[in-house]
Amino acid sequence: MDKKKIKNQICCLPLVAALFAAGAATGFSQSMNTNHTELATFGGGCFWCMEAEFQRIPGVKTVASGFAGGTTPNPSYEDVCTGETGHAEVTQIEFDPQKVSYDKLLDYFWMPTTRRP
Numbered sequence: 001m002d003k004k005k006i007k008n009q010i011c012c013l014p015l016v017a018a019l020f021a022a023g024a025a026t027g028f029s030q031s032m033n034t035n036h037t038e039l040a041t042f043g044g045g046c047f048w049c050m051e052a053e054f055q056r057i058p059g060v061k062t063v064a065s066g067f068a069g070g071t072t073p074n075p076s077y078e079d080v081c082t083g084e085t086g087h088a089e090v091t092q093i094e095f096d097p098q099k100v101s102y103d104k105l106l107d108y109f110w111m112p113t114t115r116r117p
Contacts, residue, residue, distance in 0.1 A: 038097050042109050043090040050091040059099025064092045
């Protein structure tokens with residue numbers, strides 16, 4: 001190789017390293033990170049039933065039930081059941097988007113219980 005070509009390659013090395021590092025710090029690292037999870041929160045009827053159903057889906061890490069909305073601070077389950085607090089029963093799902101998509105979770109949420117696997 002001639003000296004000019006070697007010099008150009010050496011000058012380009014920091015640029016290549018910087019681009020690689022930038023890629024690793026952005027989307028590239030996210031695609032390699034298997035610990036990345038996302039959250040979905042669904043409201044509907046009995047959260048105990050929803051919790052049990054979503055726990056069976058591969059890719060779902062955790063399922064937590066609670067309340068959303070409403071006017072009563074820190075209501076009990078019994079308070080919410082009266083219908084006077086304005087709260088809805090919700091289920092928050094932590095999932096691995098590489099194993100199950102939000103769209104699939106939403107499809108499952110809307111699927112009649114008689115058709116669920």
